[in-house]
Amino acid sequence: MxxxxxxxxxxxxxxxxxxxxxxxxxxxxxxxxxxxxxxxxxxxxxxxxxxxxxxxxxxxxxxxxxxxxxxxxxxxxxxxxxxxxxxxxxxxxxxxxxxxxxxxxxxxxxxxxxxxxxxxxxxxxxxxxxxxxxxxxxxxxxxxxxxxxxxxxxxxxxxxxxxxxxxxxxxxxxxxxxxxxxxxxxxxxxxxxxxxxxxxxxxxxxxxxxxxxxxxxxxxxxxxxxxxxxxxxxxxxxxxxxxxxxxxxxxxxxxxxxxxxxxxxxxxxxxxxxxxxxxxxxxxxxxxxxxxxxxxxxxxxxxxxxxxxxxTAPEIHDPPRAKGTGAKRGFLEFLDVTFRYPGAEQPAIRHVSFSAGPGETTAIIGGTGSGKSTLIHLIPRFYDVDSGSILVDGVDVRELPQSDLRSRIGLVPQKAILFTGTIADNIRYGKADASDAEVRHAAEVAQASEFISAMRDGFDSLIAQGGTNVSGGQKQRLAIARALVRRPEIFLFDDSFSALDFKTDANLRAALKREIGGATLIIVAQRVSTVMDADRIIVLDEGRVAGTGTHSELLKTCAVYREIVASQLSEEEIA
CATH class of the missing domain: 1.20.1560.10 (ABC transporter type 1, transmembrane domain)
Known part of the structure; x- marks a missing residue:
């Protein structure tokens, strides 16, 4: 004492x-x-x-x-x-x-x-x-x-x-x-x-x-x-x-x-x-x-x-001499990355390497427990890698100040989290000084304007604790709007479209492509329909990269991807 x-x-x-x-x-x-x-x-x-x-x-x-x-x-x-x-x-x-x-x-x-x-x-x-x-x-x-x-x-x-x-x-x-x-x-x-x-x-x-x-x-x-x-x-x-x-x-x-x-x-x-x-x-x-x-x-x-x-000393801390990256473009690289959760018997991801550049959409798909969300969580340094390195604009994320690194990222987590307050407050959580026009625009791109306008107080409508007064799909769209209003260099969508119907999903992806064309976009998804138009698809299997390429390329070269596609699409749709 x-x-x-x-x-x-x-x-x-x-x-x-x-x-x-x-x-x-x-x-x-x-x-x-x-x-x-x-x-x-x-x-x-x-x-x-x-x-x-x-x-x-x-x-x-x-x-x-x-x-x-x-x-x-x-x-x-x-x-x-x-x-x-x-x-x-x-x-x-x-x-x-x-x-x-x-x-x-x-x-x-x-x-x-x-x-x-x-x-x-x-x-x-x-x-x-x-x-x-x-x-x-x-x-x-x-x-x-x-x-x-x-x-x-x-x-x-x-x-x-x-x-x-x-x-x-x-x-x-x-x-x-x-x-x-x-x-x-x-x-x-x-x-x-x-x-x-x-x-x-x-x-x-x-x-x-x-x-x-x-x-x-x-x-x-x-x-x-x-x-x-x-x-x-x-x-x-x-x-x-x-x-x-x-x-x-x-x-x-x-x-x-x-x-x-x-x-x-x-x-x-x-x-x-x-x-x-x-x-x-x-x-x-x-x-x-x-x-x-x-x-x-x-x-x-x-x-x-x-x-x-x-x-208790935090395992993750800023380096004594933080480095800068010069021009911020959002170029992302994984170089032979391996990570194991504390106390786990096997690594969650092993020897993962890939790159994603501005203007590109990189999709990550794989079975349950393949390491998709883990990979996403390593980018903003929720955990640090055991070996290998993750680079943003050529600099290891461990050599960047955490605040600088995370200011470049717009993350939409797998479980959409909303806070007590108004809808506008929740969207402004991504950018505290966002104007009303920016908030409305982010909501439009996220396909949230329709249900927001149907609420009695519009953007001033109150969100209950944990977002219990809105549906799962509405939560996801508000979480997406929160990331969009920030206008970061790197967008991370961790299975963020799972609660959306196919029409809303398609409209949202089309709007995202127009809105964030110059940013690096990483999408984790379970649906093949969500990832098949991506510039690059990375297939994970038990923490390893089983294949990388476009939808058509992976159908020819990756057996794991073919199994995933066959489980979701009919032969006519695959053809």
């Missing part, structure tokens, strides 16, 4: 103010019992009313100072803790954004969400408590012991006997609870994962009538988290009764032995009252420490999880 303290630097002044104010409050708390003892022993015993009034006025002033200090400290500690949490969330989110897909896969989306929300909330809570208790509790404990000894050194042995018992109880409970709090956070990840899968996959769950199965999955994950939480809370719950028992026994002992000392004339009544209050302050400071031990283990587990994310 100490590694995260550096993020408190912007709040150094508020932290200093809180510490000073809590120090003042602690001193006022320690001074009040002494004043009360003076009122009893000097004012009440001697019948000095003026002394009682004067000392009482001082007590009121001291109490007011302590209260004001506590209120102001509470304000600044809350403000500091919330700001600390904000900085942590910002840093965590910014760092996660730099991850490659490999880091996302290894940490898990559900876990990253939990770490950004629940884990940081735990740390926020402890930060706010710590600012107030870590200064108050030690001063109250130490100061209480000093003041109690000053009142009556011999009676202080009662406190000396009680404090170790309380300390031992706190440390034993904390020692057993720390491992369980770490387990709780991992089980919370699991619950979050199950819930996320069920919410995003609700259509599939209902279609296959697996509602009861998923309910049982959630019940098991929820029960697992609940059982562990009950175990740790049972341990923590045992602490407070134990401390109250020790406090009450200590009070009885002080009153008993103090009464004997008063009876023997070795102690005054006011001193006994003050001593009793100092003993309670010492005990309450121990309770405050125990409260911190309730929160600290969970916060420690949360901070370790956050540090794990912050310490």
């Amino acid at each position: 100490f590694k995260l303290i550096k993020f408190l630097k912007p709040y150094r002044l508020p932290v200093a103010i809180v510490l000073v104010l809590m120090f003042i409050q602690a001193l006022t708390e320690l001074y009040l019992p002494s004043l009360m003892a003076d009122i009893v022993d000097t004012g009440i015993v001697k019948g000095d009313t003026a002394y009682i009034v004067r000392t009482g006025a001082v007590m009121l002033g001291v109490a007011a100072l302590g209260t004001i200090s506590a209120v102001i400290a509470g304000f600044f500690s809350a403000r500091t803790a919330m700001g600390f949490g904000k900085i942590l969330r910002d840093r965590l989110f910014a760092h996660v954004e730099s991850f490659s897909l490999h880091e996302f896969d290894s940490l898990g989306t559900a876990s990253l969400i939990t770490r950004t929300t629940n884990d940081i909330t735990q740390i926020q809570t402890v930060a706010m408590m710590s600012l107030r208790l870590f200064i108050t509790a030690p001063i109250m404990a130490l100061g209480g012991i000093i003041m109690a000894v000053s009142e009556d050194p011999e009676l202080s042995w009662v406190i000396v006997a009680a404090v170790p018992v309380l300390s031992l109880a706190v440390f034993l409970v904390a020692g057993r609870s720390v491992p369980l709090f770490k387990i709780i956070q991992s089980k919370l990840d699991k619950l979050n994962q199950v819930l996320r899968e069920e919410l995003t996959g609700i259509r599939v769950i209902r279609a296959f009538n697996r509602i009861e199965h998923e309910r049982q999955r959630f019940v098991r994950a929820n029960a697992d988290l609940t059982d562990t939480s009950i175990r740790v809370n049972k341990i923590m719950a045992a602490l407070m009764p134990l401390m109250m028992l020790v406090m009450n026994l200590t009070t009885i002992a002080i009153v008993w032995f103090g009464g004997l000392r008063i009876d023997a004339g070795r102690m005054q009544i006011g001193s006994l009252m003050a001593f009793l209050q100092y003993a309670m302050q010492i005990m309450f400071s121990m309770i405050m420490v125990s409260m911190m031990f309730v929160l600290l283990p969970r916060a420690a587990a949360s901070s370790a999880r956050i540090n794990q994310v912050l310490d």
Whole structure:
């Protein structure tokens, strides 16, 4: 947790103010019992009313100072803790954004969400408590012991006997609870994962009538988290009764032995009252420490999880000395590229070589699992190649700044992703400063204008989270419009026409040919009708290039392509 303290630097002044104010409050708390003892022993015993009034006025002033200090400290500690949490969330989110897909896969989306929300909330809570208790509790404990000894050194042995018992109880409970709090956070990840899968996959769950199965999955994950939480809370719950028992026994002992000392004339009544209050302050400071031990283990587990994310170095990063490409034309080359997913037994693509130039349409086709999407994902450096190289305008993509590389690419992913907002906002995601005319033109080329104009608010119509209020084909067309409005040098269409009917598919490809004639166009597709007019078709089979050429050339030279064509087209269409 100490590694995260550096993020408190912007709040150094508020932290200093809180510490000073809590120090003042602690001193006022320690001074009040002494004043009360003076009122009893000097004012009440001697019948000095003026002394009682004067000392009482001082007590009121001291109490007011302590209260004001506590209120102001509470304000600044809350403000500091919330700001600390904000900085942590910002840093965590910014760092996660730099991850490659490999880091996302290894940490898990559900876990990253939990770490950004629940884990940081735990740390926020402890930060706010710590600012107030870590200064108050030690001063109250130490100061209480000093003041109690000053009142009556011999009676202080009662406190000396009680404090170790309380300390031992706190440390034993904390020692057993720390491992369980770490387990709780991992089980919370699991619950979050199950819930996320069920919410995003609700259509599939209902279609296959697996509602009861998923309910049982959630019940098991929820029960697992609940059982562990009950175990740790049972341990923590045992602490407070134990401390109250020790406090009450200590009070009885002080009153008993103090009464004997008063009876023997070795102690005054006011001193006994003050001593009793100092003993309670010492005990309450121990309770405050125990409260911190309730929160600290969970916060420690949360901070370790956050540090794990912050310490994870992205595999993909910009080179120290990035190269430029001179004129940007969009010429793309794969030179003997091989790539294996982390942990996979076999490479996803092997020794792939081809080139694609501006004004050309290069289509990639192959069976399921042949490596088509993998090949597309290597171009914008979602992953880095294991061997070989990918060149853009003659420069290896690993030697280009990621922002520069990706600014040249317009990607339409296999699964069309839309964001909450208007249709215009989603199209402008490709180019933030796109004019209304550019947005409308991109939608026309993507064959989306017709369904957009049919919506009540047109381009201002709202898209629900995940695009659930539009069809699959409409999603794909909006995703295509988003890429088109960017006007990049390289277009990557990863099976982006699969949800379109044949007529819309044909119209879209014709419009694309007119619109982006000077750009490099890479199309991944399953349909032969989508790729047969391409300038170059690359056939992938189990990660290898099985053939390259035009449609007519591949029919003669590539058996894999002929099988694909025969499975989709009739003999008349092939002829």
